[in-house]
Amino acid sequence: MSPPPGQIPQFPAVLATAFRAAPLAPLSLSLTMFSRGIARRHPALFRRLGEYSHTRFVLDPTDLPFVIVLDPNGGAPRVTLMRGQGDGAARIAGPLAALLGLVHGAFDGDALFFSRDLVVEGDTSAALALRNAIDDSELDLSEEITRYCGPMKGPLQKFFTRIEHYSGVSLTRAEEGLAW
């Protein structure tokens, strides 16, 4: 559940370096398509954003050499990966594992914020709306990724679960029943 102080896993620096030169445009495109799928299956997520459904968010995994700019675009989201600061009304920064843990309901956003594992800048209200909307949607990114993988679905899910186990990074939705 909420991580003990200083124990949020960092993305391995060697792998992060690999992203420095990687072309981001193809990745942006596939993330956009991926997020459109999520939008179709979780329309309440974008409804819940309310007045912020056209607000650009910068998600900054601080252990990776790029930022993710998310434009909810009223339910037809666009995702752009870029180097540098990115441009948006609100920025949410923290280790990738913290951001993923937030999405999966493994961590509590306020607790991460109080411990400064997560930093919010700009329009705090918009950031809160995004946090609350995502929390309600009970997303499972692994499930979202593997749903189109046909026969590979089972093995892939096992693979994610195993990585989750060894890395301590939340890659699937946390089941509240197992929390304690």
Next chain:
Amino acid sequence: MVMEIVCPAGTPASLRAAVTAGAHTIYCGFADETNARNFPGLNFDRSEMHEGIAFAHARGAKVLVAINTFPRAGDEALWHRAVADAESCGADAVILADLGLLDHAARHHPGLRRHLSVQAAASNADALNFYADTFGVKRVVLPRVLSVPEIAAINAETDVETEVFVYGGLCVMAEGRCSLSSYATGRSPNMNGVCSPASHVEYHDEGGVLDARLGGYTIHRVGKDQPAPYPTLCKGCFSAGDKTGHLFEDPVSLNAEQLIPQLQKAGVTALKIEGRQRSRSYVAQVVRNFRAAVDALDAGLPMPEGMLARLSEGQAMTTGAYKKTWR
């Protein structure tokens, strides 16, 4: 009787998490100004409320709908509609604070159970009995300004059920009697259902020193590795005379877990957890912890050790006004 755990839900997912984790009762509100946690991305539309209540009822849990802001002049219909819709959604009770709205609910929805919100700040037995006699209020949520002996004295003089906060954010001011937020931002708990609203918060990180401002007023300044409290006005760092510090309250949150046996002896019916703005992860953890505590108490077992420190604001805890030295 096992003490009733009353748990917050800001979203349908939180409601389900709370019920699954063992909450006896959930409280929540509609997604508008009628409830005192009118935060972006939170709360229930009518169909979500209907489904949420059905989900809870199917698992033996109750749902209370908080309609606990003070209706705006000229727009009372919005609040009246919320009461009517809570009833038609199947709510077990509504939590109200406004005199006019209590009167309306008592006259037009006599079959709908009425609880008095903490926002009404009824802080002694005369006030509780007044609300019970006048509006048929069955339960009062006590303001967070009372000590355990004072709560016991109140319960000795009233038949109204009492509910007290045991965990989460802590108002240091009498609730429903505070305009600090509207003075600094124009948005208030009483009128808008928000306190120190995120829309007026700015953080400035300069060289590791983090300033938290609300409406342009600097509320906190913390160094690199210190916890980062949200700039809630009454928990800010200010100076007066020759003193600088947290003049009103430290950035702490309430945890009265270890006082549960005393609260039961004081005649308290229900224990309330604050935090409709918190995540489903938080809700599930806190509920599980408190449910274990009241079950242990009921079985005559010792209270389990607390496990909730890291979820708290600024990561420091207080038992608040329950211990008299707080004052």
Next chain:
Amino acid sequence: MELTVGPNQFFWSADRWSAFYDDLAKAPVDRLVLGELICSKRLPFFQDRIPDAIETLVEAGKQVALTSLALVTLKRERKATGALADMGIPVEVNDLTALAHLPDGAPFWVGPMVNVYNEGTIAWLARRGATRICLPPELPLDSVARLARAGADAGVAIEVWGHGRLPLAISGRCYHARMHGRTKDNCQFACEDDPDGLDVKTLDGQPFMAMNGVQTLSDSHACTAHQIDALAEAGVSALRLSPQSKGFDAICGLYRQRLDGKLDADAMVDKIVAIDAGLRLSDGFLTGARGADWSGNPAPR
């Protein structure tokens, strides 16, 4: 429009208290609310002066009421609240506990610490016996206008916070005692050193609030110099002036002149600021984006 002097929010010595109300017997105000609003521990220091003050003021033609405490918790506070009903003058209810002690239908006034935000609440209070209501200071002008109409319909006079530091919050905890490292029960009356409350500033040195025992007030003094025409138009029947230690009878006079059309808003503000050069003003709750705002010129911050 009439002028009402609200209860003194601060802790003054008995002599200062008596002298203050002796002076006000000659001031151009219509009514006064006496008694202790904030802390029951202060009352024994001046309560034997109250009957004389009432007598003096009534003889001078003023209406007088006694306030309840703003937050009643202790047994002796409940008793004192109950005793108000037997004093033979109207009670100003500032905590609904007082209502529990008033016979149904007996006339009473409602003070600004009671949450009156809408027509339904006014109608209910009127049925219960309210004859005057001073609205909570945080209400915007639009709400004030609607409530003034509702008050007229229900036969209740509607009053608005006209001048003085704004009562923003009340607590079970005494901040003066806490600041001096004392508990509330052993406060040694630290609040007596600050006859207008103690200034509270931000870490940037920006004036923000004032502490007064268990109460928190605004740093700025509310001032309705620029709002008087709009309030009169809205049907507000009285302005409430809240006691301050310096030049209060002069302030009463300035508001009277302004209401009588003998003084314009800017000249009035100049004179108010001249009484106490350190004074910052606000009228934001009525027409601004937030309570601390000031519609006058220059914006004092």
